[in-house]
Amino acid sequence: MKPLKSLLAGAALALGLASGASAQDPVKVGFVYVGPIGDGGWTYHHDQGRLAVEEHFGDAVETTFVESVPEGADAERVLTQMALSGHDLIFTTSFGYMDPTINVAAKFPDVMFEHATGYKSAPNVSTYSARxxxxxxxxxxxxxxxxxxxxxxxxxxxxxxxxxxxxxxxxxxxxxxxxxxxxxxxxxxxxxxxxxxxxxxxxxxxxxxxxxxxxxxxxxxxxxxxxxxxxxxxxxxxxxxxxxxPRLSSIIDDWAPYYIERVQAIVDGNWESVNTWDGIGPGxxxxxxxxxxxxxxxxxxxxxxxxxxxxxxxxxxxxxxxxxxxxxxxxxxxxxxxxxxxxxxxxxxxxxxxxxx
CATH class of the missing domain: 3.40.50.2300 (Response regulator)
Incomplete structure (x- = not known):
């Protein structure tokens, strides 16, 4: 039988290794889309922002997405599943996701949410939109x-x-x-x-x-x-x-800098609820x-x-x-x-x- 001192040392080492492994786990970020990523417009550019997050953070961040999610009860189910599956941050990218976001966020206070184009916030829900x-x-x-x-x-x-x-x-x-x-x-x-x-x-x-x-x-x-x-x-x-x-010009939504900034806040441990409304000047x-x-x-x-x-x-x-x-x-x-x-x-x-x- 091993001495108690050896057993305690082994346990401490095991805990240290487990803690180290946990520290290396990637931040998990989810995106919920109202349309398909191939729509050529709104959802496409949100997904370009997601891909920019992957490129910027590499293995430190894991992203997932669900496309073509109807606004309403379906959105609440998708958000609940994302929260249960270990996501640290979830972006909900359509106005009609506002109440589902607020409802699910109340049940998962340790998960951070970012809702696009809405006006309801909470300690773990930020809002963001473009002018x-x-x-x-x-x-x-x-x-x-x-x-x-x-x-x-x-x-x-x-x-x-x-x-x-x-x-x-x-x-x-x-x-x-x-x-x-x-x-x-x-x-x-x-x-x-x-x-x-x-x-x-x-x-x-x-x-x-x-x-x-x-x-x-x-x-x-x-x-x-x-x-x-x-x-x-x-x-x-x-x-x-x-x-x-027929195209004379276009309004292009560039979400990538915002997504990178908000994921960085999760990585750094200093995320807080904010209300962002930016336009042409900030890009x-x-x-x-x-x-x-x-x-x-x-x-x-x-x-x-x-x-x-x-x-x-x-x-x-x-x-x-x-x-x-x-x-x-x-x-x-x-x-x-x-x-x-x-x-x-x-x-x-x-x-x-x-x-x-």
């Missing part, structure tokens, strides 16, 4: 210059503030350069459904629209425009490779190359707007701006505050129709 409306302002400037019918269209996903801001910013800046512009809005109640998106594009074109914005995730609207004529924009990704002729929103279809002078004007927004010299929602009913929202030179923008639930003057409940 897409800055990019919409630039695209609106292009649309107002490029339309020949003076009718522009917007394929809208869901009536949430993010989408309403995009509609307002696009129309405001189109009308600044073309007072005769009218905007048609079609709500499709989906983030990713190529058939519905193509049908919406067709319906807009049949109404005389020749420039289309899409606040959905597939390349279907651009494909329809390439088939029948007109112009559009890349959404969440450049999309030039899918339909180069979370990028503007794709301007098409040669656009006159050189208009391209220069658009680039000047990009530069001014990046430098903090221009805010897309600067008065005078009225609400749809003609009442004053922003006086001359007044800039919209983030609180109003975050909860925007109204159209600006000149947009026809009602926002659905």
């Amino acid at each position: 897409f409306y800055e990019g919409r302002a630039v695209m609106g400037h292009l649309a107002g210059n490029m339309t020949e019918s003076n009718k522009i269209g917007y394929i809208a996903s869901f009536p949430i503030p993010e989408v309403i801001r995009g509609i307002n910013s696009s129309f405001l800046h189109a009308r600044k350069v073309n007072p005769d512009v009218e905007m048609k809005v079609i709500w499709v109640y989906t983030w990713f459904d190529p058939a519905k998106e193509a049908d919406a594009a067709t319906a807009l074109i049949e109404q005389g629209v020749d420039v289309i914005f899409a606040h959905t995730d597939s390349t279907a609207p651009l494909a329809k425009l390439e088939e029948v004529g007109g112009y559009g924009f890349g959404q969440a990704a450049d999309m030039e490779q899918y339909a180069p002729k 979370m929103v990028a503007i794709g190359e301007f098409s040669e279809e656009i006159p050189e002078e208009v391209r220069a004007e658009a680039q000047a707007m990009v530069d001014a927004i990046a430098a903090g010299e221009y805010h897309p929602f600067t008065g005078p701006i009225n609400k749809q009913d003609g009442s004053v929202w922003l006086a001359e030179g007044e800039v919209a505050d983030d609180g109003t923008l975050a909860g925007m639930d109204f159209y600006i003057e000149g947009i026809e129709g009602d926002i659905p409940n």
Whole structure:
């Protein structure tokens, strides 16, 4: 029989080895996606951010993802399974994951969560989003210059503030350069459904629209425009490779730096709940190359707007701006505050129709 001293020493060594092995275990990071990673837009660029995390951290981090997860109960089940399977940090990348994220986070206080585009947080839940409306302002400037019918269209996903801001910013800046512009809005109640998106594009074109914005995730609207004529924009990704002729420019979401920063906080042990809302200046929103279809002078004007927004010299929602009913929202030179923008639930003057409940 071994002496007690030897047994204790062996136990201490075993514990030390186990502790050392545990310290070497990779940080486990999960991503939940509303669409497929091959959508060419929103989910594709979130997944590019995940791949950037893998490249940056190497073996120190292990990432997993689940794609095409419906918002609601399905999301809660997926998040629960991720939390149970040892994930240290979970990114939930669609607005409709907000309540499922909050619900699951309450059950797993030692797991950290990051929710994209929502507004509910907790000690172990951060929120993050991009100021897409800055990019919409630039695209609106292009649309107002490029339309020949003076009718522009917007394929809208869901009536949430993010989408309403995009509609307002696009129309405001189109009308600044073309007072005769009218905007048609079609709500499709989906983030990713190529058939519905193509049908919406067709319906807009049949109404005389020749420039289309899409606040959905597939390349279907651009494909329809390439088939029948007109112009559009890349959404969440450049999309030039899918339909180069109708694409005038694009709003590109660059999530990689944020994902790397937040994973680093887990690695360093100093993660805390934050609320991040970045735009063109910090680089979370990028503007794709301007098409040669656009006159050189208009391209220069658009680039000047990009530069001014990046430098903090221009805010897309600067008065005078009225609400749809003609009442004053922003006086001359007044800039919209983030609180109003975050909860925007109204159209600006000149947009026809009602926002659905």
